[in-house]
Amino acid sequence: MATTPLARSPRQRSIVSRRVRSIAPSGIRKFFDLLASMDDVISLGVGEPDYATPWHIREAAIYSIEKGQTSYTSNYGLLELRQELARHIAGRYGVEYDPRAELLITVGVSEGLDLAMRAILDPGDEVVVPDPCYVSYSPCVTLAGGLVTSVSTCLGNDFKLRPDDLEDKISPRTKAVLLGYPSNPTGAVMSKEELAAIAEVAERHDFLVVSDEIYDRLVYDGEHTCFSSLPGMKERTIVLGGFSKAYAMTGWRIGYAAARAEIIEAMMKVHQYTLMCAPAMAQNAALEALRWGEEDVREMVEDYNRRRRVMVKGLNDLGLQTFEPKGAFYAFPSIASTGLSSEDFAERLLFEEKVAVVPGNTFGRCGEGHVRCCYATSLDQINEALSRMACFLSKLRS
Amino acid sequence: MNLDILKILEKDARVEPDQIAVMTGLPVAQVKQEIAQAERERIILRYRTFVNWEKAGAEQVWALIEVRVAPQRGAGFDAIAERIYRFPEARSVYLVSGAYDLAVQVVGHTMKEVASFVSEKLASLDGVQGTTTHFLLKKYKEDGEIMEGTEDRSRLAIAP
Ligand SMILES: Cc1ncc(COP(=O)(O)O)c(C=O)c1O
Numbered sequence: 374m375a376t377t378p379l380a381r382s383p384r385q386r387s388i389v390s391r392r393v394r395s396i397a398p399s400g401i402r403k404f405f406d407l408l409a410s411m412d413d414v415i416s417l418g419v420g421e422p423d424y425a426t427p428w429h430i431r432e433a434a435i436y437s438i439e440k441g442q443t444s445y446t447s448n449y450g451l452l453e454l455r456q457e458l459a460r461h462i463a464g465r466y467g468v469e470y471d472p473r474a475e476l477l478i479t480v481g482v483s484e485g486l487d488l489a490m491r492a493i494l495d496p497g498d499e500v501v502v503p504d505p506c507y508v509s510y511s512p513c514v515t516l517a518g519g520l521v522t523s524v525s526t527c528l529g530n531d532f533k534l535r536p537d538d539l540e541d542k543i544s545p546r547t548k549a550v551l552l553g554y555p556s557n558p559t560g561a562v563m564s565k566e567e568l569a570a571i572a573e574v575a576e577r578h579d580f581l582v583v584s585d586e587i588y589d590r591l592v593y594d595g596e597h598t599c600f601s602s603l604p605g606m607k608e609r610t611i612v613l614g615g616f617s618k619a620y621a622m623t624g625w626r627i628g629y630a631a632a633r634a635e636i637i638e639a640m641m642k643v644h645q646y647t648l649m650c651a652p653a654m655a656q657n658a659a660l661e662a663l664r665w666g667e668e669d670v671r672e673m674v675e676d677y678n679r680r681r682r683v684m685v686k687g688l689n690d691l692g693l694q695t696f697e698p699k700g701a702f703y704a705f706p707s708i709a710s711t712g713l714s715s716e717d718f719a720e721r722l723l724f725e726e727k728v729a730v731v732p733g734n735t736f737g738r739c740g741e742g743h744v745r746c747c748y749a750t751s752l753d754q755i756n757e758a759l760s761r762m763a764c765f766l767s768k769l770r771s
Numbered sequence: 772m773n774l775d776i777l778k779i780l781e782k783d784a785r786v787e788p789d790q791i792a793v794m795t796g797l798p799v800a801q802v803k804q805e806i807a808q809a810e811r812e813r814i815i816l817r818y819r820t821f822v823n824w825e826k827a828g829a830e831q832v833w834a835l836i837e838v839r840v841a842p843q844r845g846a847g848f849d850a851i852a853e854r855i856y857r858f859p860e861a862r863s864v865y866l867v868s869g870a871y872d873l874a875v876q877v878v879g880h881t882m883k884e885v886a887s888f889v890s891e892k893l894a895s896l897d898g899v900q901g902t903t904t905h906f907l908l909k910k911y912k913e914d915g916e917i918m919e920g921t922e923d924r925s926r927l928a929i930a931p
Contacts, residue, residue, distance in 0.1 A: 399931065401929050401930075401931060404929050405927075405928070405929045408928050408929060414928065416928040416929065418928055418929035418930070419926050419927065419928065419929070419930055420927070420930030420931055421926055421927075421930060423924070423926070425922055425924060507931065508931040509931070557931075675778075679779065679794035679795065680794075682793050682794055682795075682796055683790065683793050683794055686793050729928060729929060731929060731931075735931070752783075752786075752790075752794075756790075
């Protein structure tokens with residue numbers, strides 16, 4: 374095979390940096406390519422709402438464009454949006470953020486994660502990340518020069534992070550723990566008391582908490598606890614929040630970070646040189662969402678909740694042990710009883726019955742033995758997917 | 772009455788009681804009993820199919836009729852409203868505030884049929900002081916449903 378001139382250069386240099394090479398390619402890429410070549414697939418592999426953004430939000434953005442609001446905004450984001458956001462957070466969670474210094478509008482939680490890591494990490498600093506977790510967490514840490522320390526969570530404990538397990542992973546280089554509850558992929562939610570126990574560890578060992586609360590509105594049983602609302606935690610927490618899931622606004626690329634001024638200032642520094650500001654039209658849409666989107670959220674959550682119950686019961690009835698997800702829109706059944714690995718299960722299910730799910734190991738080692746099934750899809754599709762899975766399993770077991 | 776059950780059925784009347792039970796977290800027996808009760812009390816009036824007749828190729832002519840009436844002593848508008856809603860041609864009858872009193876939707880096969888219904892049956896009723904007929908030229912949206920053109924809601928089939 375011919376090699377490119379660069380690869381033969383005397384210093385054997387690779388074009389791609391060591392840091393980027395060290396990041397594993399996404400495990401779901403393979404499924405994506407497979408899926409693209411198949412018809413009649415029911416996908417439970419999606420990761421976003423099945424609603425379009427509510428019309429009044431779209432309309433507000435269109436109007437803002439018509440009015441010519443098409444310029445850069447403040448690096449921090451529109452002040453009006455930050456003020457509305459401050460009111461919103463204070464109203465929901467009782468935490469006061471100064472809209473002028475403690476809030477930053479980001480290009481989704483995705484950017485917020487990157488900014489948070491780049492703002493706080495020095496080379497060799499460690500970040501503790503629960504396993505399984507959202508796929509971006511570890512790469513964001515690595516790309517910022519940090520080291521990932523995984524801490525296992527398991528079905529037996531409803532995939533919640535236990536303070537003792539966290540404490541075991543603390544070293545002098547631990548800079549932060551990265552939490553994501555409600556969780557993608559497990560749907561796990563941590564109660565106020567459970568989070569307070571994590572806060573206590575953070576306090577004792579003096580590290581930061583980066584809390585990805587993008588699913589804060591998608592909680593079905595009880596109330597979401599904003600990490601910074603815990604006593605003494607506002608100072609050591611970076612809350613990352615979004616619009617993607619609650620208001621069905623994934624394509625708008627808009628989110629926010631809330632933290633004490635020193636941290637927001639540092640994140641803004643990176644943001645201003647890399648992104649400048651979040652899209653102006655998306656910011657206007659977000660403003661409309663905060664002001665008038667409450668009824669939409671309520672209705673969507675009500676609907677997700679119904680489908681959640683159908684999915685979870687359906688999976689359990691199939692003999693796939695599934696704990697009750699209390700938030701987000703994923704069920705995370707154990708497929709251990711089939712004896713297949715997550716990837717084999719997902720691949721065979723796709724080929725044999727044309728149902729797409731995401732293999733659990735995509736989200737970390739502890740996700741092995743599980744698959745992620747998103748229930749943000751129509752009831753008909755959920756029922757059809759469940760009956761196809763029933764066929765698949767009965768063939769497998771016979 | 773459990774509103775959750777009604778909301779589910781309003782969206783899709785075909786959802787079976789055992790599915791509704793799972794969706795709401797209620798026992799099946801209770802769901803069945805509540806539905807039966809709702810039917811009995813005419814909270815649930817009917818289960819029907821929403822058809823786009825135009826697309827199906829059937830000729831239909833719709834009109835909105837504004838009806839001004841003189842309320843009757845003792846019966847107010849109810850008596851005259853009943854005289855009107857008993858005609859099957861009147862598909863809906865509302866008492867409204869404003870410049871007229873009753874808003875009536877009428878359907879027929881031809882414009883002539885609708886027009887003669889209005890002049891001969893509606894306008895000639897005792898107590899009806901006048902009517903204004905608006906023929907529908909196009910239905911964009913009815914009962915929350917957009918008649919033509921849907922949004923292209925494609926999502927990434929697999930996303931992290
Ligand atoms: C846990 C979690 N965090 C962050 C994101 C990214 O969100 P955003 O659209 O705001 O960038 C997602 C999207 O799937 C997610 O599941």
